[in-house]
Amino acid sequence: MLRSRGALLLLEAVVAFAGALALPMMAVGFKLDPLDRIAQVSGLAAIQFRFALIGLLFIAAVVLAMRLRGGRHFDLTTRISAAALAGLASGFVAAGAVVALHGTPWPMFGLNGDSGRIVEWAHAVANGQPSGSPVYPPAPLYTLGYYAEWFHGGNTAYAFKDLQILGAAFFGPFVYFAWRLLLSPLRALAFGVVPAFALIDAYKPYAQTVLVVLVPVLVALVVALRRSGTENWRPLLLKAAGFGALIGVLFLTYSGWFLWSAAGVFFAAALYFPWKTDRAKGAAFLGVTLAAFMAVAGRYLVVMLTEGQETKDFNFRFDTFTDPAYYLMWRTDMPGKVGDWPPPGEFGGVGLFALVTFICLGVAIWLGLRKPMVVTITAMFVSAWLMRMYIASHMYETQTVQLYTRTNNQLLYCGLILAALVAHLVSQRLAERRTLDNGDAAAVRGRGLPGREGAVIGTLCALLLLLGTVSSSMADRYMPAQDGTYRILPYVSHTIRQMNGKCPQFAPEHKCSKDGDQTWLTYIR
Template sequence: MTVSTEGPASVRPHDPPVPSPAPAAADAPAPRRALRSRGALLLLEAAVAFAAALVLPLLARGFKLDPLNRIAQVSGLAALQLRFALLGLVLVAAVVLAMRLRRGRHFDLAARLASAGLAGLAAGFVAAGAVVSLLGTPWPMFGLNGDSGRIVEWAHAVADGRPSGSPVYPPLPLYTLGYYAEWFHGGNTAYAFKDLQILGAAAFGPLVYLAWRLLLSPVRALAFGVVPAFALIDAYKPYSQTVLVLLVPVLVAMVVSLRRSGTEGWRPLLLKGAGFGALLGVLFLTYSGWFLWSAGGVFFAALLYFPWKTGPLKGAAFMGAALGAFLVVAGRYLAVMLTEGQTTKDYNFRFDNFTDPAYYLMWRTDMPGKVGDWPPPGEYGGVGLFALVTFVCLGAAIWLGLRKPMVVTIAAMFLSAWVMRMYIASHMYETQTVQLYTRTNNQLLYCGLILCALVAHLVSLRLAERRSAGAGGADPAAASAPRPAAGLPGREGAVIGTLCALLLLLGTVSSSMADRYMPAQDGTYRILPYVSHTIRQQDGECPRFAPKGECSKDGDQTWLTYVR
């Protein structure tokens, strides 16, 4: 199920034809035709992405270092960066070779697989950082403390057929952890959670890449979908952020399909609607909070792009199929949220609840460490350059893509989260509750970064149109010739240059996000893996690298002094 916001797939300007004509599909052998089908190519991309995501975590298991030593941590990050760079350069080299061999016949395939591979490698880098930070201890980050401890306890309960400690907590992570523990760890949900923290971080890149492939071609999905998402990758509770970065492209793709539903056949229409509904149901069962922040914007976009003139009955059928499938998958949990969720109050005031509510560009977590002035003072009325750039890009994206549902839907989701944030914060003093409104930070940042990336996307589409016009003119034969317009770079060079730039960018970002969880007793989230090294194992022994060889039942508890 692949859709595009730029017109029919056969004429998408961001997915140009192969430079040299391939043999006609009817003349190709059956296995070759199967490999060229869209579904088979997407499956191949998925296989490459997930395989690439596991390479660095597997290699990191063999590192010989003390994860609590800062020099060892830096050496480990450098070792991961070296392997990431070498593997990434192999992917780029494959694209270069494909350009040179057989007149570039396999260039598109190589670029497709390289994009998927880079998405997987980058997420694998962060997962490998988690492997390094937890070397020598079987416990997950934070052991049995805080959210980690509650998740471990609730997952053990649901695996035993008992209710969890919170009926409103998303059930799918608990059931997944419970059954995974039964299959691989003899029912030990604590030790199993360590595996799922690492595997969840590794799956982040491939999943977000495949979600954006619903809308964009491979290189563009990597550049304009995966790169913004890496500001949010998390190895502690990876499923919550993964749902956010998947929900945005899935909802946009659903709005695009709704817009086209008026002219589609009944069978594909109903299948697409049911597919979107089932997928949204799975995401809702995994983490439901993002649905609340997004609901207003998506409702507006759905009304705007509903096929009122071309086929309102088909549009209603599409939405009905989506709603029916959603209720089949997540209806029971939705009923719980609409009843018991209404009485659930969050009275826990955190660090961000005492800061300017208009600042969302960085989340310092519940344990912010040494903060200083916060938000950091900016040059323009207290606003920094990064904020100015994102606001300018938001306006530019709307200007360039006002008629494109992808741009309008993401902008509407941004505004929806902003309104919900201010509404809840404005009632904070009256109700003495916070209702997790600071979690909108992540959605606002992600949507803002996507809109910035979409400015580059839309500008490059305009350049591609100019190149096509300059190459073809009014002559159909000339229009099919792969001649770039004067002054514009060739497509192959643009793809290879983009992959090289993204290799360096993703490698740097992944290293920073991996370093965020290197264990240290410094008042930040680095305390989470540090605690894991101070908890007595179930066999009575201390973890291998426990500080001074000492450990206890609950581990280091100084983190309590960091929570504000």
């Protein structure tokens, strides 16, 4: 049983990661000028066509599986198709990055801003030297450094372009398998992967990937803690060690989300600790989890607790001057022409999207008040909200920002998950109350209504359209343009002189310089 389940998960992984790489590999062969808007639109349409065609092939396979051999392979085909859509969706965004950076070897933003610092620090650690910031998460720096040594002769700048594309491509499979710890394949895609695509980022993909993976992993940890009192010792301790190691790797990759989430997770862990079954097993589970975490990330945690206390963020950006209660959209810190911000809403300045999100959040708590998934995510939302307001309330006194605006992403993601879980909880309630006997079910099928199978196929079709539209929008966000938004990042990459002394293929007017276009500095206040 375990072997077959492991084989099925391996099959899902192969399909998901292959799907994530398919579209970027196809986009490499596109022949277009990435700075021409018509070419950008054509490129997005070409990616969309391939995304839809491949997705429809998987859905067609599900339809065939429903009709052939009595539907024996329907569940397997559904599982494979859900994994494929998760990979294809993030592969769409990665393919957009391939188009945006076509003709230049530089990563987005070249050697400017965060990109330049990461490239410099990764080169240092790869050569056995300390990075420029001891508190910066070491995993991205070492990954970039070693990848550059293996594939780019130590050139971390050119290597970072590859990892931006690969990081965006693997976003979907990573979040999909994190949610597979808790949900079935189709539900993981619908209620976990879809909300995450509001945050997908091709510039520094590892930060957002850690967030969208960390939330379900921490929820799964609380669920496992709740069940620990009735588990056998061997699987209990192995599971605890696995959780600790995985959380340690996430902490080494990007630690900020841990700060915003800590209070909520501690609350949920105390609430679902097996106080009434076997406290010793619960304590052992937490102890082994902590020990494995410290073995993986203990040294970096000590650095964060000591030197991290002295790190101050004095960088007041666009979003630090806006209403701190608004978190539903991030306009970046290079806004260009913005107008009113936050956008004016219909109800006391609050828009319809916010109202729907808040209502769904309340309904999710109502329907899932006793479920650790809902309670833990809600606690993480509240934790991030309180940390955000606490830090912002001291901003005038300390004249520091301390990255409090980064809580935007966690608040939005947790809120979207809770909204999506309403459909999950409602469908569970409906399934529990279904009273059709075998004869009634056969009559339903006889009238051409396939029941669960029809719901699965309809959901896959809806998710294909939704993910295709969202991915296209997020890919378009990085099409190079000199407009002061995130599009300036790949635009700069086309204006930096290459290491061989030549300009990138599509440099505007065939002109370039050592640092590239610097007009982005005028957007920073």
